[in-house]
C-alpha cells in the first residue's frame with residue numbers, strides 16, 4: 001500500500017481531497033441538475049420551491065450523504081463488501097442491499113447512457129450546424145433506433161475506458177478537468193443569457209414565487225429529486241467514499257458537495273429559461289430531458305450563424321461533462337464489486353460491466369416507453385428505497401460504529417445532530433415517502449399516482 005501525502009491509500013483510491021470532492025460533484029451534477037431541477041422549480045412554485053428544496057437538502061440530503069459516506073469510508077470496500085465487513089458476517093442478509101445498489105445503478109445507467117449519447121450527438125451537431133435548418137426534424141425518433149445505439153456505444157466505450165484505470169488515474173483525472181470547466185462554461189452561459197433582450201418572462205417563469213399547496217407527493221418528488229441529484233441510495237457515493245482519505249470531515253465534504261450541486265442546478269435554470277424567453281419558446285410543455293433536445297436547440301438555431309453554433313456547443317459540452325461524470329459513477333459500484341469480490345483486475349471488471357450495461361442500453365435505445373418508465377417512476381422509488389435501507393442499516397446494525405465514523409476528522413462533531421436524526425427519524429420519513437412514491441398518495445394528502453400505477457399502465 002502506498003500512503004499518499006494525505007494519509008490515504010493512493011493505490012486503491014483518490015490521491016487528494018479535491019479529487020474526491022470533484023468526483024462526488026461530478027457524480028451528483030447530471031441531468032438531474034441541468035434538466036430536471038429547473039423544470040421542477042418552474043412547475044412547483046418557483047422561488048418557493050427553491051427554498052423548500054434547500055430545506056430538504058439540509059434535512060435529508062446532507063445527513064443521508066454523511067450516512068452513506070460513513071459506511072463506505074469505514075469499510076473501504078465495494079457496496080456488497082461493505083455490508084460483509086461492517087457486520088463481520090460474510091453471509092449477512094444485508095449484502096443483498098449491496099446487490100440491489102449495484103443492480104440499480106447499472107439499470108439507471110442503461111437509460112442514462114442513451115440520454116448521454118444524445119447529448120453527444122447534439123454536441124457534434126452544434127459544431128456542424130446539422131440541426132440549424134430544421135431543429136424539429138433532427139429530433140424525430142429522439143431516443144430510438146440504431147443511431148441512438150451508435151452514440152450510446154461511444155458513451156459506454158469512453159466511460160469504460162475511464163473506469164478501467166486506477167481510480168486516481170481515471171475517475172479522478174477526468175473529474176478534475178471536466179468539473180471546473182463545466183462550472184466556468186455554465187457561468188458564461190448564464191451571463192450571456194442575461195445580455196439577451198426580452199428575457200424577463202423567463203426569469204419570472206422560473207422563479208416567480210407561488211404559494212400553492214404542497215401535498216405529500218410534492219414532498220416525495222422533491223426528496224426523490226434531492227436523492228437522485230446527490231447520487232444517493234445507489235451505492236455510488238458509498239463506493240466513492242471507500243476511496244477517500246480518512247482525515248476529512250464527512251459533514252464538511254457533504255455540505256460542500258451539496259452546495260455545489262444545488263448551485264449548478266440553480267444556474268442551469270438561470271441560463272435555460274431566459275434563453276427560451278428571448279426566442280419566444282417558453283412554456284412549450286417540454287419537461288425534463290425533452291427540454292434539452294426540444295426547445296433549446298431551437299433557440300440555438302434561431303440565434304443562428306457562428307454565435308448559435310458556439311452557444312450550442314458550449315451548452316452541450318456542459319451537459320455532456322455533467323452526464324458523463326455521472327455515468328462513470330453509475331458504473332463504479334459494479335466495477336468495484338467485481339474487482340473487490342471476484343478479484344478481477346480493474347480493466348477486466350470495467351470491460352465486463354461496460355458490456356452488460358451496454359446490453360441494457362440496447363433495450364432502452366429501442367423502446368421509448370421503457371425509457372420513460374425506467375427513468376421516471378422506477379428511478380424515484382429506487383433511490384428512496386436505497387436511502388431507506390442505509391438509514392435502517394445504521395439504526396439496526398451499525399449504530400455506535402456509525403457515530404464514531406461520522407466523528408472521525410470532524411472537529412465540529414456534527415454527528416451530535418446528524419446521527420440521531422439518521423437513526424431515529426430518517427427510517428420512518430423515508431419509509432413514508434417510499435410508499436408514497438410506490439403507490440401514490442390519497443386525495444387528502446394531495447393525491448398523485450405512484451410507480452406501481454405507472455408500471456401497470458405501461459404493461460397494459
Ligand code: TRP
Pocket residue numbers: 027028029030031032033105227228229230231232233234235236326327329330383
Ligand atoms: N446525480 C446524477 C444526476 O443528477 C445521476 C446519478 C449519478 C445518480 N449517479 C447516481 C443517481 C447514483 C442516483 C444514484 O443526473
